[in-house]
Every structure is written in structure tokens, then in C-alpha cells.
Amino acid sequence: MASIEMRGLTKAYAGGVVAVNSLDLTIADGEFFALLGPSGCGKTTLLRTIAGLEQATEGSLLLNGRDVTTAPPGKRDVAMVFQDYALFPHMNVNENIAYPLRIQKVPSAERRAKAEETGAGLGLSELMERRPGQLSGGQQQRVALARAIAYRPQVFLFDEPLSNLDARLRLEARTFLKRLQKDLGVTTVFVTHDQAEALAMADRMAVMESGHIRQIGTPSEVFHRPVNVFVANFIGSTPMNLIPARVGPAGESLVVASTSLPVPTSAVGQLAEDEDVLLGSRPEYTDVSCSEGPGALRGTVAVLENLGATALVSVETGDLSVQAVVPEGEEPAIGAEAWVLPQRQRALVYRVTDGLLVSRAPDESAGAGAAPDAGSATEVASA
Amino acid sequence: MSAPTAASTRGGDGAVVGVVVRRVLFYAAISLVMAFFALPLLWLVFAPFDRTPSLTVRLPDFTLDNFRLLQDNPYALTSLRNSIFIAGTTMVLVVVFAALAAYALSRVHIPGRDGLLYALLLLSSIVTGTAAMVPIFLLMFQLNLIDSRTGVSLVLAGGLLPAAIFILKDFMDATPRSYEESARVFGASPLQVLRHVVLPIARPGLATIAVWALVNAWGDFLIAFILLRDPEKSPAGVVMYTFYTEGGQANLPLISAFSLLYAIPVVAMYLFVNKRYGFRFHGGIKS
Numbered sequence: 001m002a003s004i005e006m007r008g009l010t011k012a013y014a015g016g017v018v019a020v021n022s023l024d025l026t027i028a029d030g031e032f033f034a035l036l037g038p039s040g041c042g043k044t045t046l047l048r049t050i051a052g053l054e055q056a057t058e059g060s061l062l063l064n065g066r067d068v069t070t071a072p073p074g075k076r077d078v079a080m081v082f083q084d085y086a087l088f089p090h091m092n093v094n095e096n097i098a099y100p101l102r103i104q105k106v107p108s109a110e111r112r113a114k115a116e117e118t119g120a121g122l123g124l125s126e127l128m129e130r131r132p133g134q135l136s137g138g139q140q141q142r143v144a145l146a147r148a149i150a151y152r153p154q155v156f157l158f159d160e161p162l163s164n165l166d167a168r169l170r171l172e173a174r175t176f177l178k179r180l181q182k183d184l185g186v187t188t189v190f191v192t193h194d195q196a197e198a199l200a201m202a203d204r205m206a207v208m209e210s211g212h213i214r215q216i217g218t219p220s221e222v223f224h225r226p227v228n229v230f231v232a233n234f235i236g237s238t239p240m241n242l243i244p245a246r247v248g249p250a251g252e253s254l255v256v257a258s259t260s261l262p263v264p265t266s267a268v269g270q271l272a273e274d275e276d277v278l279l280g281s282r283p284e285y286t287d288v289s290c291s292e293g294p295g296a297l298r299g300t301v302a303v304l305e306n307l308g309a310t311a312l313v314s315v316e317t318g319d320l321s322v323q324a325v326v327p328e329g330e331e332p333a334i335g336a337e338a339w340v341l342p343q344r345q346r347a348l349v350y351r352v353t354d355g356l357l358v359s360r361a362p363d364e365s366a367g368a369g370a371a372p373d374a375g376s377a378t379e380v381a382s383a
Numbered sequence: 384m385s386a387p388t389a390a391s392t393r394g395g396d397g398a399v400v401g402v403v404v405r406r407v408l409f410y411a412a413i414s415l416v417m418a419f420f421a422l423p424l425l426w427l428v429f430a431p432f433d434r435t436p437s438l439t440v441r442l443p444d445f446t447l448d449n450f451r452l453l454q455d456n457p458y459a460l461t462s463l464r465n466s467i468f469i470a471g472t473t474m475v476l477v478v479v480f481a482a483l484a485a486y487a488l489s490r491v492h493i494p495g496r497d498g499l500l501y502a503l504l505l506l507s508s509i510v511t512g513t514a515a516m517v518p519i520f521l522l523m524f525q526l527n528l529i530d531s532r533t534g535v536s537l538v539l540a541g542g543l544l545p546a547a548i549f550i551l552k553d554f555m556d557a558t559p560r561s562y563e564e565s566a567r568v569f570g571a572s573p574l575q576v577l578r579h580v581v582l583p584i585a586r587p588g589l590a591t592i593a594v595w596a597l598v599n600a601w602g603d604f605l606i607a608f609i610l611l612r613d614p615e616k617s618p619a620g621v622v623m624y625t626f627y628t629e630g631g632q633a634n635l636p637l638i639s640a641f642s643l644l645y646a647i648p649v650v651a652m653y654l655f656v657n658k659r660y661g662f663r664f665h666g667g668i669k670s
Binding site: 051052053072073074075078079080082083084086088089090099100102103104147151 | 559561562564565566567568569570571572575579580583584586
């Protein structure tokens with residue numbers, strides 16, 4: 001069991017591409033930590049740097065307080081499960097699981113028994129003699145996990161653990177992985193580009209963009225209070241509405257196309273008159289009604305998408321399309337007039353100039369005082 | 384020869400004449416080609432057992448005298464041993480060095496790598512070719528390797544290596560890096576990665592290269608002929624060249640029997656390796 005600490009960790013490639021840029025991050029012992037971001041954001045490079053498959057060009061990496069920045073991969077006590085599982089095709093399941101023990105020179109009979117035991121723990125007893133090619137995707141994943149477990153590492157690293165599974169299996173594997181991690185209690189870092197996976201599995205997560213961490217927090221924090229427009233866009237299965245607005249007189253209202261909306265609670269008292277902002281409101285937290293209400297945007301229903309128990313309504317108001325989620329049975333008709341209203345308690349305001357969240361000081365641990373220049377928000381996040 | 388005429392007599396069917404005629408022509412052509420390849424092989428099988436072997440193919444007037452003759456020849460059997468030594472050494476050299484070089488070239492990116500490989504491939508045909516015989520002779524002379532079977536193996540291996548590296552690199556490229564990285568994360572050393580992961584996966588490729596190198600060295604004539612003096616050291620290919628009668632005619636009883644013995648190991652080897660590993664030129668991984 002170990003904590004992972006990164007100090008100013010940087011990975012630059014020979015071509016000048018900086019994949020990971022001066023990163024500070026501490027992952028606590030036993031934590032299930034997600035690195036989330038779009039492809040090319042450096043999350044896999046970061047994972048590989050922790051594994052030792054890439055050499056950090058600057059900064060240091062500590063595992064359980066021990067500096068392993070320059071240690072070779074085999075000397076870090078870290079097990080990695082690859083995206084393609086990387087099971088050795090010429091070895092059967094037992095030999096695959098026993099491979100780390102073979103490297104450790106454990107006698108053959110003993111490692112067979114240990115592999116048998118580890119495999120049994122993951123429901124692989126029937127498959128021990130098969131070759132990886134004869135296994136389904138889910139079974140292959142469990143073999144890869146068993147092999148990592150057999151190594152008894154301080155840290156698990158999973159590279160896109162679910163991306164090779166089909167949709168239904170993915171949900172099962174998600175639950176399975178989360179339970180397994182809780183049972184083993186081993187610090188685990190996993191990489192994913194799927195925000196739903198990160199939200200569902202992680203204890204804490206970091207959202208990355210072009211080599212930088214944009215936000216660190218629990219899934220709930222990241223979902224409810226994305227610190228900038230990028231994170232706001234990236235998190236959530238339906239993208240957040242970002243409605244351009246201008247701050248009204250005395251900073252007490254937001255004006256969107258001549259309609260005046262109340263300032264969301266999170267930004268009350270933080271806005272200056274005539275400032276350009278984006279009003280952020282998740283479709284789940286946006287109400288639609290068929291009758292006019294105070295502070296609601298008027299528009300017409302353009303598209304209806306059925307999501308099962310709910311429906312996604314796109315309302316066009318001027319050049320703007322605002323999406324809202326409504327429960328089934330309450331969908332307005334297409335073409336009908338409708339009023340959309342962001343929920344005041346949950347809506348967020350982003351400044352157009354720097355794309356950062358406007359929020360009241362008490363919410364920020366660093367207490368940037370009255371200066372809501374949310375630049376401090378990222379600093380806090382990446383500190 | 385009789386096959387095409389036999390086939391063409393079946394063309395007289397009524398309804399689907401066009402199809403039948405096309406079929407018949409197709410098989411006739413195939414038979415002709417087959418016959419072209421089959422005749423020398425038939426000669427190889429029949430002639431050694433014929434009391435008076437000639438250059439025509441015919442059912443033998445059965446005898447084993449030719450093999451007895453071969454046994455009495457002072458060089459015939461030693462030459463086969465020499466061939467085994469030369470071909471075996473060449474094979475080992477080629478497989479070991481080609482595997483290491485191909486792995487390195489596949490994993491380490493050096494500028495101009497592909498150009499280098501193509502250049503080597505191009506030059507390799509010159510190295511063992513006739514054009515380079517004089518320099519090779521001089522080189523071997525200075526290295527004191529004239530009249531040495533090891534010298535012959537070295538020259539042969541040098542000529543075969545570029546193509547072997549080229550083919551094996553393809554196999555190595557086809558092995559996903561994540562396999563190696565996975566092994567490395569578990570603490571495997573580079574040599575262990577090679578032994579446990581890369582080589583087993585590239586095994587069909589190694590088998591292919593091994594047989595190919597063996598067959599090439601086994602069939603070599605020119606290099607051994609030039610570099611070896613002592614008939615005691617000559618391999619089969621060179622010794623066969625000396626089987627003449629006193630009258631200067633080719634000694635067909637001896638040549639035919641010897642040809643068969645000379646061919647059997649290669650055919651056996653091919654069958655064995657094909658059964659054991661299968662020859663595959665693409666995709667190191669069987670899933």
C-alpha cells in the first residue's frame with residue numbers, strides 16, 4: 001500500500017511536445033484515482049511515467065515516500081494492466097498469472113499454486129489451461145487483473161481498463177473493478193477518456209487538458225462545480241448549457257437576449273455590471289415549462305431525444321439552443337412554445353475573459369478573499 | 384504427358400459445353416505445368432533404384448547397387464557430414480544474429496533505419512554472389528580461413544543475414560509493445576523479455592528463417608568450391624560435381640543415388656518444421 005506523490009513532474013518528448021507539464025499531485029494510500037481527459041491530454045503518458053515506462057524529464061515521483069523518479073519499471077513495485085491486456089499469447093492462463101512470480105524466481109510448483117489461488121479469486125478456475133486467444137474480452141481482463149494481483153504491488157495502474165469491452169460488459173466490469181479495488185485496498189490509478197467511467201468508479205479524479213491538470217476533486221465536486229469551461233464541457237453525459245450573458249445593473253441579474261435572469265446563488269455578489277459571462281447550467285438542472293415564468297428564456301421546442309426514463313429537450317431561443325432533461329411523460333410537443341429556466345441553486349457562472357468559474361470565496365478552500373478572480377481556483381486545483 | 388490427352392477426351396458433353404471446355408483447358412494447362420515440375424522429381428525417386436540409370440524417367444529395374452557404389456566412394460558420406468556441419472553452423476549463426484539484430488532494429492529507432500535495411504538486402508545478393516568472389520577469397524585468405532568449413536559457414540551466414548533480418552524484423556514489428564512493457568513492469572530484464580516473450584511469439588518466423596538458411600547453405604556450391612581445397616572437407620554439393628566416370632561421362636548411378644540422399648534431409652526438415660510450427664509470414668500471434 002502506498003501513496004503516490006508527484007512534484008513538478010514533467011515529461012517532454014524529443015520533438016518538443018510536452019505531454020505532462022510540471023504536475024503536482026498527491027494520491028493517497030488506498031485511493032481509487034481517475035485520470036480523465038480527451039485523447040492527447042497526457043493522461044496515458046502520466047500513467048506510463050508512474051510505471052517507469054517513460055522517463056520523467058523534470059520533477060520527481062515518490063511512491064510511499066521513496067523517490068523512484070529514475071528507477072526502472074521493475075523496481076517500483078507497481079503493476080500495470082494495459083489497454084489491450086497484453087496477455088502473452090503463447091502462455092496459458094496459469095502461466096500468464098504466474099509470470100510475475102517466474103521473474104521473482106518462485107519455484108514452479110509454488111507459483112502454479114499461487115496462480116491457481118489468485119485465478120480462483122477472480123472466477124478463473126475453469127479457464128486455467130486455456131490460451132488468451134480462447135477467452136472472451138471480460139475473461140481476458142480478469143486474467144490481466146489476476147496477473148497484476150499475483151505481483152502483490154504497492155500500486156495498480158490501469159490504462160483504459162474498460163475500453164476493450166462491449167457496452168453491457170463495461171457496466172458489469174465497472175462495478176467489479178470498484179469492488180475489487182475496495183477489497184484489495186491497493187492504491188489504484190486508472191486512465192480513462194470516458195467521464196461517466198471516472199465519475200462512477202473513482203474516489204477522486206483529475207481532469208487533464210494538454211498536459212495540465214485542470215481540476216482535482218471527488219466526482220461529485222467535479223460534476224457539480226467544474227472550475228472552468230473546459231471541465232464543464234467535458235464532464236456530464238449531456239454537455240452543459242453555456243449561455244452567453246451580460247451582467248445587468250448592479251450585478252444583480254444576467255441579461256440573455258433582453259431577458260433578465262437571476263444571478264445563480266454561487267455567483268451572487270461576485271459580478272460587476274456589464275461583464276460578459278457564460279451562464280452554465282446542466283440539462284439535468286434546467287427546467288422547462290409551457291407557461292411563462294419570471295426569469296425564464298422563451299423559445300420553441302426543436303428536438304426531442306428519448307433517453308429512456310427521461311427525455312432531452314432542445315429549445316431554440318434566438319440563435320441559441322438550450323437543452324434540458326425532463327422526466328418521461330412530461331415532454332413538450334415539438335414546435336411548441338416553451339420557457340427554459342436554469343435552476344438558480346445549481347447554475348454556475350463562467351467569466352468569458354478567462355473561462356474560469358465565478359464563485360463565492362467561502363467555497364474556495366484557499367480563501368482568495370473578495371477577489372473571485374477564479375485564477376485561484378485552478379491554482380488550488382493543481383496545487 | 385498422357386494426362387492432358389486423357390482429360391481432353393471428356394469434352395464431348397452436350398449442354399454446358401462452354402463451361403466444360405474451359406474446365407478441361409484449365410486442367411490441361413495445370414497438368415502440363417505439374418508434369419514440368421514432376422518429371423525431375425520422378426527421376427530423383429526412380430533413377431537411384433535403376434540398374435542402368437539414364438536421363439529419362441522410367442520405372443526402375445529395381446536394385447540397390449547404386450547405393451552400395453556410393454558407400455564405396457571415399458568422399459560421398461563424409462561430404463554429407465560436411466554439409467550437415469556447414470549448413471548447421473550457418474543456420475545457427477543466421478538465426479541467432481538475425482533474431483538479435485531484428486529485435487534491436489524493430490525496437491530502437493535510428494535515423495535511416497529502413498534505408499539501411501534495404502541497402503543491406505540489396506548488397507547481400509552481391510556478398511555471396513559471383514561478383515564478390517575474388518574479394519571474398521582475398522579476405523578469407525588474410526583471415527587464414529581458406530580450406531576451413533567454419534570459413535564457409537561464416538561467408539554463407541554473412542550473405543544470408545540481411546534478408547533474414549529483413550524478414551524477422553517484420554515478425555518483431557508485429558509483436559505488440561505492450562507485451563514487452565507488461566513483462567518489464569513485472570521486473571523482467573531485457574534478456575528475459577526476449578527469451579520469455581519476444582522469441583516465443585516470433586517462433587514461426589524463426590523456424591522459417593532457420594529452414595531457409597539451412598536449405599540455402601545445404602544447396603551452396605560456389606562458395607565451398609572456391610574456399611575449400613581438401614576434398615575431405617568438401618560438402619555434398621561440391622563432391623557431387625566430381626562424380627565422373629573414367630571416360631569423363633557423368634557417373635549417373637552414383638549421381639542419382641547421391642542426389643536422393645542429398646535431398647532427403649531437406650525435405651524431411653521442411654515437413655517436420657511445417658508440422659511443428661507452420662510457415663507463416665505474417666502476424667506473429669495466433670489467437
